[in-house]
Amino acid sequence: MPATPQRGRALRRLTIGAAVLAAAGLTAAALPAGADTGHPARTGRTVDVQLLSFNDFHGNLEPPQGSSGTVEEAQPDGSKKSIPAGGVEYLAQSLRTARKGHPYSVTAAAGDLVGASPLMSGLFHDEPTIEAMNKLGLDVTSVGNHEFDEGRAELTRLQNGGCHPKDGCYEKGKKFRGADFPYLAANVTDEKTGKPLLKPYTVWKHKGVKIGFIGVTLEGTPDVVSAGGVKGLKFHDEVETINKYAKVLNHQGVKAIVALIHEGGLPASTSYNYRCDGPGPGWGSSRASSSGGGISGPITDIAKHVTPKVDALVTGHTHQAYSCTIPDPSGRPRTVTSAASYGKLYTDTTLTYDRRTRDIVRTSVKAPGAVNHVVDRTQPKAADLTSLITRWNKLAAPVAARPVGHISADIAGRGAAAPESPLGDVIADAQLEATKADGKGGAQLALMNPGGVRSDLAFKASGSEGDGVVTYGEAFTVQPFTNMMNVVDLTGAQLLTALQQQVSGPNEASSKVLQISQGLTYTLDMTKKGADRVVKDSVKLNGAALDPAKTYRVAMNEFLAGGGDGFAAFKDGKNKYVGPSDLDAFTGYLTAHSSAGSPLTPPKADRITVVK
Numbered sequence: 001m002p003a004t005p006q007r008g009r010a011l012r013r014l015t016i017g018a019a020v021l022a023a024a025g026l027t028a029a030a031l032p033a034g035a036d037t038g039h040p041a042r043t044g045r046t047v048d049v050q051l052l053s054f055n056d057f058h059g060n061l062e063p064p065q066g067s068s069g070t071v072e073e074a075q076p077d078g079s080k081k082s083i084p085a086g087g088v089e090y091l092a093q094s095l096r097t098a099r100k101g102h103p104y105s106v107t108a109a110a111g112d113l114v115g116a117s118p119l120m121s122g123l124f125h126d127e128p129t130i131e132a133m134n135k136l137g138l139d140v141t142s143v144g145n146h147e148f149d150e151g152r153a154e155l156t157r158l159q160n161g162g163c164h165p166k167d168g169c170y171e172k173g174k175k176f177r178g179a180d181f182p183y184l185a186a187n188v189t190d191e192k193t194g195k196p197l198l199k200p201y202t203v204w205k206h207k208g209v210k211i212g213f214i215g216v217t218l219e220g221t222p223d224v225v226s227a228g229g230v231k232g233l234k235f236h237d238e239v240e241t242i243n244k245y246a247k248v249l250n251h252q253g254v255k256a257i258v259a260l261i262h263e264g265g266l267p268a269s270t271s272y273n274y275r276c277d278g279p280g281p282g283w284g285s286s287r288a289s290s291s292g293g294g295i296s297g298p299i300t301d302i303a304k305h306v307t308p309k310v311d312a313l314v315t316g317h318t319h320q321a322y323s324c325t326i327p328d329p330s331g332r333p334r335t336v337t338s339a340a341s342y343g344k345l346y347t348d349t350t351l352t353y354d355r356r357t358r359d360i361v362r363t364s365v366k367a368p369g370a371v372n373h374v375v376d377r378t379q380p381k382a383a384d385l386t387s388l389i390t391r392w393n394k395l396a397a398p399v400a401a402r403p404v405g406h407i408s409a410d411i412a413g414r415g416a417a418a419p420e421s422p423l424g425d426v427i428a429d430a431q432l433e434a435t436k437a438d439g440k441g442g443a444q445l446a447l448m449n450p451g452g453v454r455s456d457l458a459f460k461a462s463g464s465e466g467d468g469v470v471t472y473g474e475a476f477t478v479q480p481f482t483n484m485m486n487v488v489d490l491t492g493a494q495l496l497t498a499l500q501q502q503v504s505g506p507n508e509a510s511s512k513v514l515q516i517s518q519g520l521t522y523t524l525d526m527t528k529k530g531a532d533r534v535v536k537d538s539v540k541l542n543g544a545a546l547d548p549a550k551t552y553r554v555a556m557n558e559f560l561a562g563g564g565d566g567f568a569a570f571k572d573g574k575n576k577y578v579g580p581s582d583l584d585a586f587t588g589y590l591t592a593h594s595s596a597g598s599p600l601t602p603p604k605a606d607r608i609t610v611v612k
Helices: 005-013 088-099 127-136 152-160 240-250 298-305 382-402 422-435 470-478 492-501 568-572 582-592
Strands: 048-056 070-074 080-084 104-111 140-142 186-188 203-206 209-217 233-235 257-261 312-315 321-325 335-339 345-355 369-372 403-408 444-448 469-471 484-491 518-527 551-557 575-579 610-612
Touching: 048 088, 048 209, 048 312, 048 335, 080 127, 080 321, 088 104, 088 127, 088 345, 088 382, 104 257, 127 382, 140 209, 209 240, 209 345, 233 298, 233 335, 240 257, 240 298, 257 345, 298 312, 312 345, 321 369, 335 345, 345 469, 382 470, 403 470, 403 582, 422 444, 422 551, 422 575, 422 582, 469 470, 470 582, 484 492, 484 568, 484 582, 492 551, 575 582
Parallel strands: 048 104, 104 140, 209 257, 257 312, 312 335, 444 551, 518 610
Antiparallel strands: 048 345, 070 080, 186 233, 203 209, 321 335, 345 369, 403 469, 484 551, 484 575
């Protein structure tokens, strides 16, 4: 490992927890064996442990493009500054710099390291990203929902190594060795055996200091992953699982515990340096309310119910940046953090370890106990990660560099203002065009899930292909799942129900507004609540009001057709036709509708009228 000798030792210090204790999880067990059994010099009762963390990397080895590659920084005057950030060369350098002067340092992640990845990683089933994580010194991570995109067998291969069962080894004489760090999946079990899919917890040791890590993904993972990816698996309640294994760790003598949770929240500000707990844009105020009042979403309820035995929560999934304190069930403040996504930030948390109690001191949480830092691109690059990128880029180049279209300006997708994005409209139009002909599905409209739009299309990309040229690699970054297109029969009533499910039920708190093809229009009244936000009489197709009794042919990717993202109405679709992949539909549309002399212009994104 090219990092400092300290990082190499850190991996050897990691010890996987003993076998899961029976049923109640309270049977006595020996402490896990570890390579480092020494004790710290008795120079003081406490020692500060540095916890570095990040989440939702999604295989973004190269700096993300467009708005996906920037973070917002709140300024003292109330304005916001946009800062380019991310790229694994800079993330590795940032972490290595941060570790200097910290003899006790551990690096953790909260899931979605892989999946929905740009082509350089996705083309090779994310082996490049696992290699990169090994090099930058990651010690432990939880699984996220995207770790299940290719199913349990592929996740197990990423952990244990071995060449891909279909594609084989990508470099002659080189066998993929797998992750040097443990993936934790405490709340994911085999439906038949009831046993955890992967290790539920691990214990990090260094000179007598012991910190337990428990890793979970969101219980609702089956709702956001294609059915094939989670077949045969059961996902359990996050709080119950964490509390169970916290008891197991305590019984083994491990009192200091961190939970890695792939579930998150929504802070009141999009600025990375927004302070949840008090006034001011960052850590400018020394007073913390410890209320977590500046954040909402699923993680707030989880944080309030996770046992006080857990000392810190590292979270993810929502791709937001926050560093908050939320009281645990005993009323004591506890840090809850997230470092946005794509390696644009990392969080530096100080855990004060009491040698006598073997626990983290949490009588108070003072700023800046946990701070998010920008992975800026002005610092030197980590040379070993540059070599890794160069190597994999060379392997991907024959596929990645092929031009597939031209654009006249940036087309905002992932970074566009909700609910409708210009790139979402392009993708929906592409899916309709690929499936509308007789014999190819006969689609009359197409719907695209917003979470499947993974990036912007940048006019001036980071590569050398030239301004306005869209390469296959860039298109892959936007549509990396290679979901097959489905066309199904839905009645007007079912289609209306699906539109209502965008803003009701599981999607009411955080709307998931579908991107729609040309010809479909309607009004979304956000002053109302739930399903009433969709104005029924406004829904029209090609100018004609939606007929509840009429049958329509509707195109969507297989994820949506299976009821993904809370759209249960789509599972009732009949007469399914399976068409091309979403990526093929997208690249084919770009090629057919653009050229160097007539590039594609960003659409206006005016199909949904929003009342606020």
